[in-house]
Amino acid sequence: MTNEEIREEVLDILENIAPDEDLSDLDDSLNFREQLELDSMDFLDIVMELRKRHRIQIPEDDYINLASMDSTVTYLTPILKDVEKAK
């Protein structure tokens, strides 16, 4: 998956997790929590959804990398480089 594809996928997951939020003006450099009403259970949803879609395990120590869109894409790029985008 390309960086853009990974971003699209994370955005798709966020749309499911936070269906009341407007994600059109999401700032990729800012923490999700600064822009969206997300709690710890929501972050677990991101981890869970990535696990379901790509069978990847994200260690708890790495959750910090899911803070913003930029950091999430950076973290996932090497993990998903050989993976096709989920349909």
Add this chain to the structure above:
Amino acid sequence: MIRSAVDDQRIVITGVGLTAPNGDNLADFRAALLSGKSGVDRYHIRYVGDTLAGECHFDELMYQKRKELRRGTRAGSVSIYCANQAVTDSGIEWSKIDPERVGVYVGVTEHGNVETENEINEIKAFDYDTKVWSHHHNPRTVANNPAGEVTLNMGITGPHYTIGAACAAGNAGLIQGAQMLLLDDCDLAIAGGVSESIRTFGIFAGFASQGALAENEDPTRASRPFDLDRNGIVVAEGGCLFILERYSDAARRGAKIYGELVGHAMTSDASDFVLPNPAQQSRCMNLALKRAQINADQIDIVSTHATATTSGDIQECIALRRVFGDSTNTLINNTKSFIGHAMGAAGSLELAGNLPSFVDGFCHHTINVDHLDPECNLPGLVLGEPRVKKEVTYILNNSFGMLGINSVVIIKKV
């Protein structure tokens, strides 16, 4: 007990919030009952396939965001809708209520089956890998979930819990709320029962295996308590939560009062997992009458529990004959013939649908009785169309459940 004449020991109903398969508020529900409108329709659920059910169609987004819906349970949504509607109906200015003095007591037949089945269905697609089992599972399935979701939604910081009481739960929730008011645990109780049971295939499959799941070409004709052609239960979802207050508080604020809980009783059969016991059912009714300090003949309307199983209907009729045999005043009806069996919500919904009788002077009827079972031929049974009952002062509401749990409440016109 609730018979005290002291106004702060009298418990009254001042608000009703409900969703039923044929109405999402008391006025619509009552209109549907008086006009003979069924809420049963065709329904599909995984593994079982095509069947029948009473499904509710209230606006889930009226009081919840989509995210809250996603995170919570159907029983939680039903409870939130009913609780908010009940508060609105009561005329209480919510912002002036001390949230620490509000208690939430929600009767449930079961809770957690729906959510557990959903998760098992989800991990099935992953070769039953439990690593994809949702972290939402536990907060969704804890037994207090429906009541807890109400407190989260409404900012209530008083006590909350559910009352697990099989299909007697609607009455049991109401009784619990009244008792907590009398114990001064709260000043306002949101109490009744809810059900999400049509979302679990296990309920349908269980009744089918028991030979007790209704079938009919015409869904609206499927729920047939007291009829010789009945063939089982129509499962329904729904909810009804009441606002309960002490009479003194209600009178002080000039509240509209639906009725006073003047008698209640709960008993156990101690005889069978499933089969009802008319001796204990009649004892439960007599105990409630004794506590209300009235005779059976003073009851104007009996709202029966009958679910359209042959054994259950006949056993309840035996119990009713023992209690009301000589009564010339008492009319008898059944709400499940309209909506099916709303499980944990049944007791409170069936009571709510009869409360307007105090004002409109009608006893709603029982539908779908084309060939009355002779063993259910009770003298006061109202069939086919509503009956005028100008002076309704007392309503007795039966609700019974598996494991031999019996509940009765008596409501008096105020």
